[in-house]
Amino acid sequence: MSSTVGGGPSEVEVKRVFIGAGCNRIVNNVSWGACGLLSFGAQNAVAIFDPKTAQISTTLPGHKASVNCTQWLPSNKFAFKAKDLERHYLLSGDAGGAIILWEYSVLEAKWRYVLQVPELHKKGVTCISGIMVSETEAIFASTSSDGTVYLWEVVFPSTGGGDCELLHLDSLFVGSKPMVALSLAELPGNTGHLVLAMGGLDNKIHLYSGERRGKFVRACELKGHTDWIRSLDFSLPICNSGAAHYILLVSSSQDKGIRIWKMALRGSLDSSQSSKPEKISLASYIDGPVLVAGTTSYQISLESLLIGHEDWVYSVEWQPPSPASSEGIAYRQHQSILSASMDKTMMIWKPEKTSGIWMNVVTVGELSHCALGFYGGHWSPSGDSILAHGYGGSFHLWRNVGASLDHWQPQKVPSGHFAAITDIAWGRSGEYLLSVSDDQTTRIFSPWKNDTTPEDEGSWHEIARPQVHGHDMNCVTIIQGKGNHRFVSGADEKVARVFEAPLSFLKTLGHAISQNFTFSEDIQLGVQILGANMSALGLSQKPIYVHAEQHTIEKNPNDSLDTLEAIPDAVPVVLTEPPIEDQLGWHTLWPESHKLYGHGNELFALCSDHEGKLVASSCKAQSAAVAEIWLWEVGSWRALGRLQSHTLTVTQMEFSPDDKFLLVVSRDRQFSVFAINKTGTDGASYKLVAKHEAHKRIIWSCSWNPHSYEFATGSRDKTVKIWTVGKDLSVKLLATLPPFSSSVTALSWVGLDSKQNNGLLAVGMENGLIELWSLSVNKPDDGVEANVCAALVTQFDPLMCHVSSVSRLAWRKRESENCSSIQLASCGADHCVRVFEVKC
Template sequence: MSSCEVESVFIGAGCNRIVNNVSWGASNLVSFGAQNAVAIFCPKSAQILTTLPGHKASVNCTHWLPSTKFAFKAKHFERHFLLSGDAEGAIILWELTLTGRKWRLVSQIPPHKKGVTCITAYMISDIVAVFASTSSDGKVNVWEVVLPSLEGGECKFSCLDSLHVGSKSMVTLSLAQFPGNTGHLVLAMGGLDNKIHLYCGTKTGNFIHSCELKGHTDWIRSLDFSLPVCTNGEANTLLLVSSSQDKGIRIWKMVLHNSSIKQEGTTLASYIKGPIFVAGSFSYQISLESLLIGHEDWVYSVEWQPPFSIEGNTCYQSESILSASMDKTMMIWQPERTTGIWTNVVTVGELSHCALGFYGGHWSPNGDSILAHGYGGSFHLWRNVGVDFDNWQPQKVPSGHFAAVSDISWGGDYMLSVSHDQTTRIFAPWLKDPILGEGNAWHEIARPQVHGHDINCTTIIRGKGNHRFVCGAEEKVARVFEAPLSFLKTLNHATLEGTGNFEDTQVDMQILGANMSALGLSQKPIYIQTSHETPNRNGSEVLDTLETIPDAVPVVLTEPPIEEQLAWHTLWPETHKLYGHGNELFSLCCDHEGKLVASSCKAQSVAVAEIWLWQVGSWKPVGRLQSHSLTVTQMEFSYDDNFLLAVSRDRHFSIFSFKQTGTDVTSHQLLTRQEAHKRIVWACSWNPFGHEFCTGSRDKTVKIWAIENESSVKLLMTLPPFKSSVTALSWVGLDRQRNSGLLAVGMENGHIELWSISVQRNEDGVASAPNVTRIIQFDPLICHVSSVNRLAWRNSEKREDCGSIELASCGADHCVRVFSINVL
């Protein structure tokens, strides 16, 4: 094997739970922060296209140049730009070339001293933009950026102004150009002092505080200027919409005022009209146009519907506002044609167990779709599919974890992941629909567990027809889950397997789905015979207890599900609890015959660090293996199930040998315990074709070992040092005769490498130093941006006759990834 090609097949990630994080650009792509990465997804395909590495802290906000507000100008643009700010104050400008979808980090802007909370921009021309950023350091910086005219060109920045806003920092901004070709800009900002502050300046800077708009009674959360509104053929009006934690939305009107008319004293009329402020030689009258009441919780986001062009570069500003609130709803507001009174014309929302709602809402460039992002790191997309009347229908969106993904496991055609966001998720390729011709793309198809603790580890029970998994969380008990009938039927639709014989093989299955408990711990089964019965909610037999929560409705999915279906109706019932460990669970593994499960927990003593063995089926503890003095970080059975390898924080590895002594009775003993590395050993993996194994450590090394005569272990070789701590390993076999395979190495910096390994043995079967070659380093654009927590090859023991193999990875950057490796 000389080389291989790597293709990113799938990225699953959730959105950082923060306001201003999402931006929908004129490119019709959506950007959002996923931990330290800027993720890009395509609403049309419902797939995350890439993640951009560069930030060293969590990404707080993103903003496209041009944004949807200027989409009517950008139809011919070949290149689009994106601004992103993070929690340490850094701001990065990215360039996207639509041809080939090539990304480039253009420049890093001088940072704020603290986290960036909002970025807004105004396109002066096709290549000149003014943007403002605000931070919790109490400053608002205004920049002019001259975008490169050629692909790969340099970008020019100039700081127009730096405004000190005091201890009560601003959290939202909006920029606009005054109507009437005055050449003046207006910057609106709002934050913790409940007021909207207006600053006026020119394209060269000198922003001066002009006036304050009072009315809101709580923090200002969102501001958005319209483009100039035409009245009587002249564009002399500007509208500003604001939202607040007081649950209200206000629309403010700015009209070019006749400067020759002297301002009279403070009368009732002038009070209603509001203040007059001066920008250059022009003055503007501000008045409160409308107050919109309808949301029942904080309104985090308001946005004008993007204008559309009429002729050339002239545009018409639609009088339509989208608002998103923590009450789990988004609303569209429009004025009535006859009275001009603003009313709520569309309401869409999320129905789930989650107590919190939406952090933001966004229009598509053409205004036919609206997107929200919520507390659960999830996206919610609705599209107006009506012809003669509005008909907003939910659409497919990408999904994923919104905290570090701690472990993954393959279950044949699907991949299971667990995370510190307290959920377990299943991802699978939804094969091509013969009628629609769409699909063959990966989607989240089930969320078997929504828990009350961060989940650390999982393993799928091996064996055909078995769809069971064990998971361990920040609690002392491991939990066993079994697939309900609704999932098996959904999997049948997704993979198109078992068609025809499926119903016959599932006659004994009586569990249709599962209900969540009130405290989010044990999930109780829903049986087929009771799922059709309507409970008597008003009867005297029904007790009002904590367990009285809305019933789940298990569904068989015939197409990739949306968030509402995943969050509530795809749960698996919990069948067993495994008690025994003294601390929270840390690692799990299952043997290849599906008979034994090994578990370990966090430990600082020999007694607590023991490995427990559980018999699959009866789930009785059948062994307690003592060897290590600190936490066992990973375990793996050899492919013939004769040995169990364990690595630990105590820098040692242990090998336990297993022998079958009778029916379902296995004896085990400690074969050896050796110091392997100078630092914590994070990862291990077996050679699928023998008793060689590798270990990876924080000391940036990977070592390859071999068991000799089933009695001792010798070091075969140490790979050249890596640039970062080795946190994940996975070995896949390619050619049994040559005893060759691929070793995937994941590191703390997020990078992944593939090494070719061919183990040589003499006539006695004794292994010698293997031939190793580094085949490829993955492109950083398809890698993780922080620590790789686990790597796993799909069907790693059955890949001798196939040129293309799939590798899954998960990391601290909230991402789950699947790569297709084509061996050349």
């Protein structure tokens, strides 16, 4: 996707390069469509990813609350008859009760907001289930924690661009114990009648039947589960000798059990089995209630009880049918069920050929200690892949690569943070992007070159998770300069922590940058740390040395006891292809080399100079004494000074391009400029040279002109102001940009031409939108005051932008000034890291 807007000095094209995001931690969040794409909620956005490329292709803005559930129409269940559809539809429900319908054009690969379902739910939507009743008609049901279930019919346009018609069929009130799982199906042998199964907090499955455009009536209840019902799924009608006689319903619960229920046309059960009495299996049917739909009735029986999971079973799903080979039958419903549980496993269940007893035939997962179980599992439309989403916002995908026997192998998936992202920083030469988040992790994203297109940069992936912490992360800075890759991070604690890249990461980065990578021996000799181990409480990460494996240590026999300290050792690995979640969460940690003590509150902002000699840090503050900025010397890590100027939290700091000034902005609506003078042995001296009350509200961000002593400040008062530092060290206002539509929360200035002193200023806002402004600074030599020529160059397409506040913007280092394109990274409260390519 790209957006081009004229109006500036030159036309600029913006293209999306990468989106990294984690999945909201909630059941029913993920849906796999018949078109092969997956949808999931990432904070207030609906994110779409393609399993073939392992990339998130887009995020859809529109929800005002966190997205709880998504449902494709047609879903993977109807893939066998959706091959020729030009348009697919997606429903998404949020924590505010809103449901939105989206349209996806397969040929153009474009998305369109269609409509918002009239807002009837008073609380969050917890589940949406829908079925296609014809090529242009679908019925869907939604349930909410307000104790209601609503049924709708939606008629899709037969031609592109037409309007969808929405008809409210029925409202069902289920009382004080809400339903959290739904499934809809057409009843066999009785066209036009539907059955709706719902389950929830009262441990029963409630069945309702109704006509396609009529009211739904309560039919019966199925009892057996002893805890909340979490998932329900109907099979398609199962054909015996050409005629469909019965359908199966599978249910799962927090009682760790899975039950399969059979709904058979009355009479068909006896006739099919009486002729062959010897075929009666061990799974003999336990008759249950009778469901009446119109003039037809169905005998319900318990087909099987599946026991195997050791924790709550959050989802069950029938394998999607495949197109039938024989004439007269449209599809073949597979007798195969996928279940996902909080016990960290997914299982596939099938009936044994001779006895008919349902058995667990495949188990995947058994994830290490870094995962905390699965919230849901889904089949691919073709049935050869299965996907789970986990507690850590992560995806786990397995594909059956076996020819005759099942052989499920992990596949690449997109990944990202599952909470608000607070800060980002580019690697020393722009090789990778580092991000920190309220999900208590630090992550590294990088393009990974492949063999097929060596001239291309490659697709982006998360390649390391250097820090997995016990506190929410607030800020990070990469220390520039020669030597190893290092960064300093700050969290909701009073300590800043310094991390050094281990040998395993340096080698992995080499493979990502070049396929024909060979490692130089001198770096190997210089870096003696291979990786890092997690601490018991998730705070300090201990180094693993290169030669540690040569030392055999006598183990204490009590070490095997299950205690807090008995955390298994990490195995630092050199990755030759992008890693999967299990490797990231444990084996790509960086060792912590120093702690910086001094601040009185939680850390809030960090920055380092361009030379790699100084780091400045600030913390949350309500008084002048606590709002001081600490200067640290890189290497010795001693405190060089405490800079005092502000009375409230310092929100951002940045060194000038030549490191002679430190610019500081604060919640107290003022900015300060400190002159920094580096001395030989003592480190640095500093002096406050300017302080201004610059805005009417909090100043959130600042950025220097890379070519000169101008800088920009952005504030909650929706303005951006451009300032200059004169030769006499006085600061003057040069320009105020026209008011923005929302609070300005992030700024980043990049130079385009040093001779003409022009550049681009990226402006990020609280509403998630990003704009680019062209800034050209003229400095006449005859003593006349400098002036700024500013023009709006482009507003990013909202489909490319964040759906919540932009936290930080950062331009990637350019290879040369002649380079026509430059990359911009952004992060936000919507859990997304984004990289854009700007061609100018």
